[in-house]
Amino acid sequence: MQVPAPFTYERAGSVDEALSLLGRYGPEARLVAGGHSLIPMMKLRLARPEALIDINGLAELDYIRVDGDHLAIGALTRHASVLDSPVLREHYRIFAEAERVIADPLVRNRGTVGGSLCQADPSEDLSAVFAALRGEVVVRSASGTRRVALREFHVGPYETAVGDGEILVEVRVPIRTSVGSAYEKVERRAGDWSIAAVGAFVVLDGDVISDVGIGITAVGAEHFTCQAAEELLLGSSVQDALVETAAATCAAACNPSVDQRGPEDYKRHLVSVLASRALHRSISAARGEVA
Amino acid sequence: MMKVQIEVNGKETSAEVDDRLLLVHYLRNTLGLTGTHWGCDTSNCGACAVWLDGIPVKSCTTLAAMADGASVRTVEGLEGDALDPVQQGFIEEHGLQCGFCTPGMMMTARALLDQVPDPDEATIREAISGNLCRCTGYENIVRAIRWAARHEAAAREQQSAHEPQGAAL
Numbered sequence: 023m024q025v026p027a028p029f030t031y032e033r034a035g036s037v038d039e040a041l042s043l044l045g046r047y048g049p050e051a052r053l054v055a056g057g058h059s060l061i062p063m064m065k066l067r068l069a070r071p072e073a074l075i076d077i078n079g080l081a082e083l084d085y086i087r088v089d090g091d092h093l094a095i096g097a098l099t100r101h102a103s104v105l106d107s108p109v110l111r112e113h114y115r116i117f118a119e120a121e122r123v124i125a126d127p128l129v130r131n132r133g134t135v136g137g138s139l140c141q142a143d144p145s146e147d148l149s150a151v152f153a154a155l156r157g158e159v160v161v162r163s164a165s166g167t168r169r170v171a172l173r174e175f176h177v178g179p180y181e182t183a184v185g186d187g188e189i190l191v192e193v194r195v196p197i198r199t200s201v202g203s204a205y206e207k208v209e210r211r212a213g214d215w216s217i218a219a220v221g222a223f224v225v226l227d228g229d230v231i232s233d234v235g236i237g238i239t240a241v242g243a244e245h246f247t248c249q250a251a252e253e254l255l256l257g258s259s260v261q262d263a264l265v266e267t268a269a270a271t272c273a274a275a276c277n278p279s280v281d282q283r284g285p286e287d288y289k290r291h292l293v294s295v296l297a298s299r300a301l302h303r304s305i306s307a308a309r310g311e312v313a
Numbered sequence: 314m315m316k317v318q319i320e321v322n323g324k325e326t327s328a329e330v331d332d333r334l335l336l337v338h339y340l341r342n343t344l345g346l347t348g349t350h351w352g353c354d355t356s357n358c359g360a361c362a363v364w365l366d367g368i369p370v371k372s373c374t375t376l377a378a379m380a381d382g383a384s385v386r387t388v389e390g391l392e393g394d395a396l397d398p399v400q401q402g403f404i405e406e407h408g409l410q411c412g413f414c415t416p417g418m419m420m421t422a423r424a425l426l427d428q429v430p431d432p433d434e435a436t437i438r439e440a441i442s443g444n445l446c447r448c449t450g451y452e453n454i455v456r457a458i459r460w461a462a463r464h465e466a467a468a469r470e471q472q473s474a475h476e477p478q479g480a481a482l
């Protein structure tokens with residue numbers, strides 16, 4: 023039987039209260055949202071916080087809304103809500119396409135956007151989605167609020183820019199027009215983590231790619247993206263050969279580890295195939311063709 | 314230690330528990346409701362699925378403390394005056410062999426049918442994709458859930474036929 027090491031449980035009723043509890047317990051305290059990453063780690067004693075601050079009651083952080091020219095997603099929004107959101111589907115299909123293959127419906131009922139990003143698992147899917155879309159996160163502490171670009175958010179595996187005494191409160195994504203987006207993931211079985219996954223968005227101005235983003239997870243891509251491939255595509259007119267070169271650039275730039283999910287050359291091959299598909303489908307969607 | 318108060322299957326329950334007690338162990342050990350099964354212990358198999366405020370979750374990955382003040386429904390709470398149609402469906406279509414996955418399957422299935430009364434096979438398979446069965450190969454589980462959907466639809470029809478006719482008719 024796996025049981026977490028002892029800790030003190032506290033429940034926060036507001037962001038301010040969560041911040042003051044973090045201040046009171048210091049660096050040995052951890053927030054718990056869905057708990058679907060943290061509790062398994064505590065059961066394995068890979069994490070042993072002295073205090074657990076439950077933020078599931080913070081309804082103020084559970085929302086998806088349009089905020090000016092951005093989409094704003096509260097940190098406590100569950101995976102299931104992201105999957106079902108009409109607002110997100112209207113702007114970016116990448117959200118529903120990624121969520122459909124994140125874990126399983128029961129895990130998606132509990133796991134949250136904020137918990138996913140803060141867990142910073144190197145195979146985490148939403149990190150690739152938000153990296154592709156060039157999102158930014160809003161982080162609050164007792165001394166104020168700051169914003170961090172998603173592409174600067176990950177400091178290392180399981181490490182983020184969120185410090186002790188801080189809470190991620192919101193993720194923001196710019197709204198774009200004439201845009202198409204897509205997510206492509208290969209997993210060993212239903213509900214499993216990616217062997218590799220690539221997400222993309224493309225904005226077309228006529229036939230010219232006027233904006234593009236690529237997100238890559240599970241294969242050691244720096245900042246969950248490939249800037250070289252984006253630069254290759256940006257400002258060019260759509261050509262199949264160029265998309266293939268960009269996809270090959272993603273495959274060459276990532277840094278997959280050899281593990282039970284497969285050897286390195288296989289993973290690189292997957293990245294190139296998935297990048298090509300994600301880009302092609304994004305382009306079709308930006309043209310208004312139904313995929 | 315802390316005191317939790319959790320409504321389980323419509324009844325208030327309360328106990329002094331360790332802060333680290335998992336909900337699955339609160340249900341099975343503290344309350345003796347062993348219908349909820351405890352399987353992989355790694356958030357994968359769904360044998361421990363129960364409803365937390367109406368939403369199916371894995372109770373091996375939820376603290377009893379997190380359920381304080383909430384309502385929980387377990388497989389023991391499915392049966393009303395008669396067996397729930399989902400339970401009856403598992404009997405009619407042989408939806409179980411060893412039965413280990415069954416409580417979690419049925420809680421997930423009940424939640425699905427409350428949301429989507431007439432799910433097709435793909436929708437059912439997606440809904441139960443967080444519930445693993447090592448015995449049946451899922452075929453009969455899908456049939457069992459379809460059985461429940463059909464019988465609930467028939468029951469609804471019968472009921473509306475007996476209702477007084479409205480102005481539109």
Ligand SMILES: Cc1cc2nc3c(=O)[nH]c(=O)nc-3n(C[C@H](O)[C@H](O)[C@H](O)COP(=O)(O)OP(=O)(O)OC[C@H]3O[C@@H](n4cnc5c(N)ncnc54)[C@H](O)[C@@H]3O)c2cc1C
Nearest residue numbers: 053055056057058059060125133134136137138140147190
């Ligand atoms: C069986 C299984 C399969 C899975 N498959 C996938 C998959 O395919 N793809 C995928 O991407 N993920 C997958 N996951 C991970 C799942 O999505 C996690 O639940 C989720 O990533 C973490 O969210 P959470 O709310 O449960 O976080 P928690 O476990 O509550 O927290 C995780 C970490 O984030 C911190 N934290 C939480 N919220 C905040 C906040 N607002 N501010 C600051 N810090 C915070 C916590 O202190 C903790 O360190 C899987 C999980 C399971 C159990």
Ligand code: FES
Nearest residue numbers: 352353358359373
């Ligand atoms: S025992 Fe909870 S998911 Fe397996």
Ligand code: FES
Nearest residue numbers: 410412446447448
């Ligand atoms: S009936 Fe044995 S695990 Fe499903």
